[in-house]
Amino acid sequence: MFTYIDPSVRARLLAQGKLERINADGRRIDATSADVPAEPALDILGPIALPVAITEEPLTAQWYAFVRRTELARVQDLATELREKGGQHLFASLTSSMAVNSLLEIGNPDPSREPLVRVHSNCLTGDVFGSRRCDCGPQLAAAIRQIQTDPAGGYLVYMAGHEGRGIGLWAKAATYLLQDAGENTYQANRSLGLPDDSRDFTDAASILKWKLGDRPFRLLTNNPKKLQDLAEHGLTNARRVKHLAGVDECNRRYLRAKRTWGHAISEEDLHC
Numbered sequence: 617m618f619t620y621i622d623p624s625v626r627a628r629l630l631a632q633g634k635l636e637r638i639n640a641d642g643r644r645i646d647a648t649s650a651d652v653p654a655e656p657a658l659d660i661l662g663p664i665a666l667p668v669a670i671t672e673e674p675l676t677a678q679w680y681a682f683v684r685r686t687e688l689a690r691v692q693d694l695a696t697e698l699r700e701k702g703g704q705h706l707f708a709s710l711t712s713s714m715a716v717n718s719l720l721e722i723g724n725p726d727p728s729r730e731p732l733v734r735v736h737s738n739c740l741t742g743d744v745f746g747s748r749r750c751d752c753g754p755q756l757a758a759a760i761r762q763i764q765t766d767p768a769g770g771y772l773v774y775m776a777g778h779e780g781r782g783i784g785l786w787a788k789a790a791t792y793l794l795q796d797a798g799e800n801t802y803q804a805n806r807s808l809g810l811p812d813d814s815r816d817f818t819d820a821a822s823i824l825k826w827k828l829g830d831r832p833f834r835l836l837t838n839n840p841k842k843l844q845d846l847a848e849h850g851l852t853n854a855r856r857v858k859h860l861a862g863v864d865e866c867n868r869r870y871l872r873a874k875r876t877w878g879h880a881i882s883e884e885d886l887h888c
Contacts (some may be wrong), residue, residue, distance in 0.1 A: 629661065636660050637685065638777055640818070641850070642825025657685040658822055663721065670757045674766050677772075678721040682823060715777030715855050720759065723769030726743030727831070730855065732770035734759035734822045734836040735846070737778030740785060749792070754862025759836050770834075771827055773820050781805070782814035800873035812877065817842065838879045860885050 629635035630648060637647035638658045647659065657869050662680035725731040736759060742752030756772075763770040780788030783805065791804035802812045824833070824846070832853035835843060858880065863871065868886050875881040 632660060634663075638822060638826045640822050642822050642827075642829070644826075656818075658682045658819060659685050661827075662719075666720065668720075668760065671761045671762065671764055675722070675760070677760075680719040680721070680823075682717045682719065682819060683715070684819070698835055715775075715817055717776050717823065718774040719827070720760070720772040720774070721769075721827070722763040722772065723766070725769035725771065725827075726767070729768035730832050730834050731768050731828070732763045732766045732836065732857070733773070733824065733828075733833045733854075734763065734771075734859070735773045735775065735817065735824075735842065737775050737781065739816060740779060741788075748862070748864060748866035749795075749820070751860075751862045751867055755859060758861035760860065762836065771824070773823055775815070775817075775820055778815045781812070783808075783810050802877055804874055813841070815845075817845040818849060821846055821851055824851055838874070838881050840878060840880060856880070858885075865888075 627637065635647060637645050637657050637659050639645050645655075645657060660680055660682055663678035664680070666677050666679040668675045668677050683871055734756075737752075739747075739750060739752035741747035742750045743756050744753075746753055759772055763772060780791065782796045785790070787808060787810060790808060791799075791801065794804035794807050795801060797808060805812055828851075830853060832855065834857045835846070835854045836857050836859040837843065838859055840856065843854055848852060860881070863886055871879075871881055871886055875886075
């Protein structure tokens with residue numbers, strides 16, 4: 617039985633202050649009700665101490681997990697139905713409709729300074745398998761190292777529903793085959809009838825508002841559109857910081873396509 621569904625565990629987490637709820641503006645709202653609130657909301661579990669082995673120096677980050685309340689409610693309804701029917705072996709299917717995003721609080725973010733922030737789109741092939749077809753894995757590791765060593769500390773927001781710029785892992789695999797036949801990363805999306813970039817940063821904005829309020833911050837990204845998307849959700853106090861890592865012969869073509877699409881990457885950057 618999933619602990620976030622069991623009512624007794626839920627009550628215990630609430631009492632411990634480990635389960636809370638925020639609205640789209642990052643403000644805390646009542647989390648005691650199991651009903652779906654009238655306004656968009658995220659449920660939060662954490663903080664959870666998370667020793668991280670990516671960096672050379674020892675690091676224990678504070679991990680928070682986020683899920684949209686509407687998605688969690690659908691899963692809870694399905695869990696009730698499965699329990700009534702004795703379908704415990706089907707519980708693994710419950711996670712299929714939920715994108716659980718994460719926040720790592722690294723160091724002790726200084727409220728008087730601009731914390732360093734990375735909003736990272738999940739990439740199984742790069743982040744987990746270490747694929748060099750993209751720069752995602754090195755960017756993730758570099759972001760954690762930079763935030764860890766920055767005097768102001770900061771946050772890493774990990775967006776679980778962003779695989780392949782939002783098209784999902786199966787479609788991403790298909791685009792890789794098209795890229796092997798000569799198309800670039802954006803052409804391959806279009807060949808499948810998919811957008812160049814379908815990522816939604818609504819939840820990322822809510823998470824950052826919850827932690828930062830209206831404080832200024834520095835955003836590790838080469839993508840001006842990411843800055844624009846967050847600004848459209850009210851985060852207008854961000855300053856972009858170039859974030860290059862893992863550039864090599866395997867991903868230069870991919871990075872050149874990103875530069876053509878608008879990323880702030882120079883030809884010199886591709887040979888650093």
